[in-house]
Amino acid sequence: MPLLTNLNGHISQTAQVSVLDRGFLYGDSVYEVVRTFRSRHFGLKEHLDRLRQSAAYLYMDVPWTDSEIQAEVEKTLAQADWSDSYVRIVVSRGTESTISLQPSAALQPNLLIVISSIPPEPEMSQTGLHLVIPERLRNSKQALDPAAKTGNYLNNILALLEAQQMGADDALLLNDRGEITEATTSNLWIVRDGTVQTPPVEVGILQGITRTFLMQALHQHNIPHQEIVLRPADLDSAQEAFLSSSVRLLMPVRQINDFVLPSCPGPLTQLLWQALIQQMEQHSTAAQVK
Numbered sequence: 001m002p003l004l005t006n007l008n009g010h011i012s013q014t015a016q017v018s019v020l021d022r023g024f025l026y027g028d029s030v031y032e033v034v035r036t037f038r039s040r041h042f043g044l045k046e047h048l049d050r051l052r053q054s055a056a057y058l059y060m061d062v063p064w065t066d067s068e069i070q071a072e073v074e075k076t077l078a079q080a081d082w083s084d085s086y087v088r089i090v091v092s093r094g095t096e097s098t099i100s101l102q103p104s105a106a107l108q109p110n111l112l113i114v115i116s117s118i119p120p121e122p123e124m125s126q127t128g129l130h131l132v133i134p135e136r137l138r139n140s141k142q143a144l145d146p147a148a149k150t151g152n153y154l155n156n157i158l159a160l161l162e163a164q165q166m167g168a169d170d171a172l173l174l175n176d177r178g179e180i181t182e183a184t185t186s187n188l189w190i191v192r193d194g195t196v197q198t199p200p201v202e203v204g205i206l207q208g209i210t211r212t213f214l215m216q217a218l219h220q221h222n223i224p225h226q227e228i229v230l231r232p233a234d235l236d237s238a239q240e241a242f243l244s245s246s247v248r249l250l251m252p253v254r255q256i257n258d259f260v261l262p263s264c265p266g267p268l269t270q271l272l273w274q275a276l277i278q279q280m281e282q283h284s285t286a287a288q289v290k
């Protein structure tokens, strides 16, 4: 897979971080994944806002301005000999001189950007995903709040592996109150009786940037929608379900546990896919006009 990296401003094929980098040692880092669409990054501002919120949650400093990070992203993208990219922006707390859980006072954060090629025109899957609800729970908000996008993804990795062992594509995680949170790298949406529903942030989820764009699209198209606490039994009355994330946009769901969704991809899923593509088209056209 074609790949380019930028570590603290130095572009190379594969950057090497120190074994004493805290991101490597402890997952002590924050990150964002942005995509480009027609060669323009999409939603970078929103992603950088969330990066700063995640860093603040970890009491971590991000010593670069948004414009500086954007310039590094664009500098890296300009070196790519492909059109559209997955863009990963990582800030680790820094590189230690000895191994210690206690962050040393003199740490300088590291900024790493990794880009790789993705297919230029996104296409929605027609087969849909099979999700299962594993026994493993989503991290508690009081432990490591899922609202912070940190380099520590073990909760999600374990859930994904367990879902795959159960013969499914991905896991749908519950919190300790038995409420549905999200999948391992995406937010959940269901359609019930014409209303599009998604779990609220309070149950313990990452507040997806795609989720925010979809909320705007739902509002613009006057489609009834609500953030609502959902429990597994609520899924059985869903007509459609899908997941959302920045790189894969919308992923229709065909089955959750043993329940097969009546429609996949359903009509509202298809409409929202089109609305999201339209938002991205408008953004890329506006960027070219500037």
Ligand SMILES: Cc1ncc(COP(=O)(O)O)c(C=O)c1O
Pocket (backbone or CB within 6 Å): 033, 156, 182, 183, 184, 185, 186, 187, 205, 206, 207, 208, 209, 210, 211, 244, 245, 246, 247
């Ligand atoms: C746990 C989790 N939830 C939701 C999302 C979707 O977020 P976004 O739409 O910002 O990509 C992600 C994306 O990586 C994620 O890792």
